Amino acid sequence: MRPQNTTGRTNQKLRTHAAILQxxxxxxxxxxxxxxxxxxxxxxxxxxxxxxxxxxxxxxxxEAMAGQWPTPDQALEAxxxxxxxxxxxxxxxxxxxxxxxxxxxxxxxMIAATITRxxxxxxxxxxxxxxxxxxxxxxxxxxxxxxxxxxxQLKNDLAVVISAEALFTLTDLCGxxxxxxxxxxxxxxxxxxxxxxxxxxxxxxARQVAQH
Numbered sequence: 001m002r003p004q005n006t007t008g009r010t011n012q013k014l015r016t017h018a019a020i021l022q023x024x025x026x027x028x029x030x031x032x033x034x035x036x037x038x039x040x041x042x043x044x045x046x047x048x049x050x051x052x053x054x055x056x057x058x059x060x061x062x063e064a065m066a067g068q069w070p071t072p073d074q075a076l077e078a079x080x081x082x083x084x085x086x087x088x089x090x091x092x093x094x095x096x097x098x099x100x101x102x103x104x105x106x107x108x109x110m111i112a113a114t115i116t117r118x119x120x121x122x123x124x125x126x127x128x129x130x131x132x133x134x135x136x137x138x139x140x141x142x143x144x145x146x147x148x149x150x151x152x153q154l155k156n157d158l159a160v161v162i163s164a165e166a167l168f169t170l171t172d173l174c175g176x177x178x179x180x181x182x183x184x185x186x187x188x189x190x191x192x193x194x195x196x197x198x199x200x201x202x203x204x205x206a207r208q209v210a211q212h
Contacts, residue, residue: 020050020053027105027106031104065106071130075091079091092131097181111165157196167185
């Protein structure tokens with residue numbers, strides 16, 4: 001009987017874990033605020049039970065977010081045949097920010113849960129980096145080969161713009177509507193990319209010489 005009891009307890013723990021996780025996923029998909037009390041309520045368990053399975057909201061959201069998003073290849077499928085980094089960066093920016101809007105309750109909760117605890121920031125999915133690498137792939141053999149520091153700087157610059165933080169700054173502080181906020185971020189991201197392209201730098205240098 002003892003092995004059966006052990007198996008029963010193990011199965012119950014697995015069911016409880018799955019119920020909490022599924023409740024978090026379903027709450028995330030609504031775009032509404034996500035909190036441990038709300039997740040516990042949806043999973044039909046106590047908040048104390050939820051915390052026994054997940055020590056904090058960040059760890060719960062990390063597991064709930066896993067596998068929910070398309071890969072960078074899938075995300076940029078519409079521009080897969082394009083070798084234009086500007087077009088690809090525009091697509092990456094819009095994709096990420098629309099994803100943030102769709103899951104903004106969970107995104108805000110994850111930022112709030114980790115920003116005051118730097119050691120937990122690894123729980124954040126950091127989707128932007130894979131998207132940026134994918135978008136700038138056409139530059140790997142050009143700018144990456146001739147000016148690797150410039151390519152690295154561009155990636156850092158874009159990481160600031162292609163982000164939930166940038167979107168929330170535009171909507172919460174600048175007062176823009178979602179569509180205008182996305183357009184503004186796309187404009188900034190493409191401007192940065194265009195400015196970093198070798199042909200743009202060449203054109204700028206020629207213009208400066210002509211002016212003198």
